Amino acid sequence: MEDKKVSGGILGGVSIIWFIFEVLEYHLLTLVCHNLILKWAILFLWSNALAFINIWCFIQISTKNPKVLIPEKPILEIVSSLRIELNKGFAAIIDIGLGKHLKKFLFVKVIFD
Secondary structure, three states, rough: OOOHHHHHHHHHHHHHHHHHHHHOOOHHHHHHHHHHHHHHHHHHHHHHHHHHHHHHHHHHHHHOOOOOOOOOOHHHHHHHHHHHHHHHHHHHHHHHOOOOOOOHHHHHHHHOO
16 A cells, blocks of 8 residues: 555656646746845844743743854874875876876777777
8 A cells, every 4th residue: 555655756756747847937047046135044043933922931042053163183194195196096097098007098999988
């Protein structure tokens, strides 16, 4: 019974999407923009409504953002090791491109040609 409900829901959802895009000739970019405008309007109204709720109900809602402190040393170690691995990868790609590793060069040449 649940499989029929799931299948019907999927079929209905796909049908609605098809109707919106094909029959109404609604574009994806327009849909995304309208969705974002609606979300921003809701957030704007909600933030303004919170000010009135605080005034009328005498509720103090903290608006301070917590500070996030990231230690510098682990980040530098991660970035340094990532830089080393990227440089090794780029060196290998350059060697293959210059033909120093003929077997790998021919393998890549056959795949991408």
